[in-house]
Amino acid sequence: MDTTLTLLDLCGAVALLLWGIHMVQTGVQRALGPHLRRLLGVALGNRVKALAAGLGVTALLQSSTATGLMIASFAGAGLVAVVPALAVMLGANIGTTLIVQVLSFDVARVAPVLVLVGVILFRRGSEPRTRDLGRAAIGLGLMLMALSRLVEVITPYEDVPALRVLLGAVATDRLIALLLGAVLTWAAHSSVAIVLLVMSFTHAGVLPFEAGMALVLGANLGSALNPVLEGTRDGEAAGRRVALGNLLTRAVGCAVALPCLGLIGPLLVTWQPDLSRAVADFHTAFNLALALVFLPLLGPVSDLLRRLVPERIDAHDPGRPLHLDEAALETPPVALGAAGREALRMADVLAEMMTGAGEALTGGDRAKVTEIRRMDDTLDRLNAAIKAYLVRLDPDALSEDDERRIATLVAFTTNLEHAGDILSRNVMTHAAKRLKRGLTFSTEGKAAVGTLLARLSANLSAAGAAFLTEDPRAARRLADEKAVFRDLEARATEAHFRRLREAGPGLGPAEATALYPDLVRDLKRVNDHLVAGAAYPILESRGALRASRLEGP
Numbered sequence: 001m002d003t004t005l006t007l008l009d010l011c012g013a014v015a016l017l018l019w020g021i022h023m024v025q026t027g028v029q030r031a032l033g034p035h036l037r038r039l040l041g042v043a044l045g046n047r048v049k050a051l052a053a054g055l056g057v058t059a060l061l062q063s064s065t066a067t068g069l070m071i072a073s074f075a076g077a078g079l080v081a082v083v084p085a086l087a088v089m090l091g092a093n094i095g096t097t098l099i100v101q102v103l104s105f106d107v108a109r110v111a112p113v114l115v116l117v118g119v120i121l122f123r124r125g126s127e128p129r130t131r132d133l134g135r136a137a138i139g140l141g142l143m144l145m146a147l148s149r150l151v152e153v154i155t156p157y158e159d160v161p162a163l164r165v166l167l168g169a170v171a172t173d174r175l176i177a178l179l180l181g182a183v184l185t186w187a188a189h190s191s192v193a194i195v196l197l198v199m200s201f202t203h204a205g206v207l208p209f210e211a212g213m214a215l216v217l218g219a220n221l222g223s224a225l226n227p228v229l230e231g232t233r234d235g236e237a238a239g240r241r242v243a244l245g246n247l248l249t250r251a252v253g254c255a256v257a258l259p260c261l262g263l264i265g266p267l268l269v270t271w272q273p274d275l276s277r278a279v280a281d282f283h284t285a286f287n288l289a290l291a292l293v294f295l296p297l298l299g300p301v302s303d304l305l306r307r308l309v310p311e312r313i314d315a316h317d318p319g320r321p322l323h324l325d326e327a328a329l330e331t332p333p334v335a336l337g338a339a340g341r342e343a344l345r346m347a348d349v350l351a352e353m354m355t356g357a358g359e360a361l362t363g364g365d366r367a368k369v370t371e372i373r374r375m376d377d378t379l380d381r382l383n384a385a386i387k388a389y390l391v392r393l394d395p396d397a398l399s400e401d402d403e404r405r406i407a408t409l410v411a412f413t414t415n416l417e418h419a420g421d422i423l424s425r426n427v428m429t430h431a432a433k434r435l436k437r438g439l440t441f442s443t444e445g446k447a448a449v450g451t452l453l454a455r456l457s458a459n460l461s462a463a464g465a466a467f468l469t470e471d472p473r474a475a476r477r478l479a480d481e482k483a484v485f486r487d488l489e490a491r492a493t494e495a496h497f498r499r500l501r502e503a504g505p506g507l508g509p510a511e512a513t514a515l516y517p518d519l520v521r522d523l524k525r526v527n528d529h530l531v532a533g534a535a536y537p538i539l540e541s542r543g544a545l546r547a548s549r550l551e552g553p
Contacts, residue, residue, distance in 0.1 A: 017146035023139025050084040054091025064092040082302040089246040090291040097284040104280035114141030174214040181218020191223035203276035241305040319381035324389045347464045360431040376424035383417040408537045415533025419526045426522040463534035475538035485527045
């Protein structure tokens with residue numbers, strides 16, 4: 001019975017430690033997250049600044065994983081190269097050791113004060129940031145209480161035979177200790193927690209110092225496993241490279257340090273007799289050594305990662321760009337041509353959406369509604385990828401024609417995305433209502449909808465041609481289609497109300513509601529975006545746009 005209660009006491013102390021770490025991380029991230037993210041973005045100019053930023057941000061967050069997520073999002077969006085991203089992670093690894101250094105001193109007496117201050121800030125604070133900092137203070141106090149309780153629980157049981165057998169296996173084989181530390185850290189998602197536990201066991205004399213160092217190496221390795229195993233398999237290549245690079249540098253460090261523990265241990269103990277402090281010092285020294293060794297080598301490491309994690313094109317993913325060549329960014333005209341090809345892919349997707357819209361509006365297949373909404377997501381992703389690609393062009397290398405073409409590209413892709421949004425959100429809403437209520441169009445109503453969609457498809461083809469050739473004559477013909485489509489809308493609406501007045505037996509139930517005029521109006525809005533995206537930019541750039549043009553969408 002006593003053994004069970006002790007085990008529960010031990011597990012409770014470990015759980016309190018993990019919860020305290022969680023409170024510190026979430027409190028600081030909520031209070032300072034945007035500022036820390038901005039700090040990272042500003043400091044990515046060179047490796048040393050990136051390393052310092054990673055150290056500072058992680059020292060506050062106490063989570064290299066959180067810092068890694070920030071930098072991976074920058075890398076995935078193309079805002080940072082792999083080399084500075086890896087430098088940030090080297091700094092982040094050092095940052096995680098700082099809280100361990102602080103807690104290696106006898107600071108348990110300040111735990112109640114931290115909790116008291118934290119509760120006052122949390123309960124009395126009028127600003128969200130004050131409350132979040134109070135949360136972090138409470139978490140830090142709980143961590144100190146948990147560590148103190150761990151030592152109290154472990155010390156009386158250091159001579160228990162079962163515990164000695166278990167720790168004996170760890171103590172006699174460094175590799176087993178390293179693997180155990182990696183698994184525990186992966187499971188706990190916190191290298192800080194595992195290193196603090198190792199410090200407690202070592203301080204209590206339950207764990208030999210050399211085995212403690214091996215467990216610390218495993219904790220460093222395990223904290224790099226989480227992003228690789230759980231968060232990057234299907235992500236952008238740049239983000240996966242950062243995660244894998246962090247794991248490789250730690251694995252190399254562990255492979256070099258593990259056989260040398262017999263030499264490192266006595267030197268550390270001579271310099272720092274307090275074994276708990278010595279574990280913390282080893283943890284910091286290991287990560288400092290990794291930073292000093294790998295910071296100058298990040299260029300070759302980045303090249304290796306590009307070979308190990310190439311850009312992957314999934315032929316079955318229509319939302320993944322096919323033509324945005326990274327190498328072409330050095331030559332703006334070639335890059336703009338690649339972006340133009342990707343923009344025409346967006347036009348092809350929109351053409352498929354128009355075809356599917358006709359089937360959804362007049363047929364009975366509910367799956368078409370879902371399919372078209374999925375294609376709209378494809379348009380959104382392609383548009384975002386094209387804009388991110390164009391942003392990366394060097395402004396100093398752009399001519400006036402290049403800048404004009406960029407403006408044309410952005411106008412074309414943005415309006416195609418807006419047109420897709422109308423089809424997905426508005427037109428498909430009409431189709432879904434018709435299918436849900438079992439409504440149908442009359443023969444004349446179907447013909448009118450078909451005429452509008454056919455004209456819309458023709459105008460989309462004309463928009464693509466005008467965008468590709470930049471011919472003012474083609475652009476002017478497309479611009480004139482706005483007035484034609486307005487007339488088509490007026491005639492279709494007039495015919496609709498005429499049929500309502502006549503209320504003949506051929507009137508379809510769908511036309512007896514507001515669904516039909518709303519649908520016609522939305523199709524006209526789609527056409528407006530085609531004209532605004534392809535015709536107007538060309539005519540404006542040629543000075544040929546009539547001053548009396550109709551207002552855009």
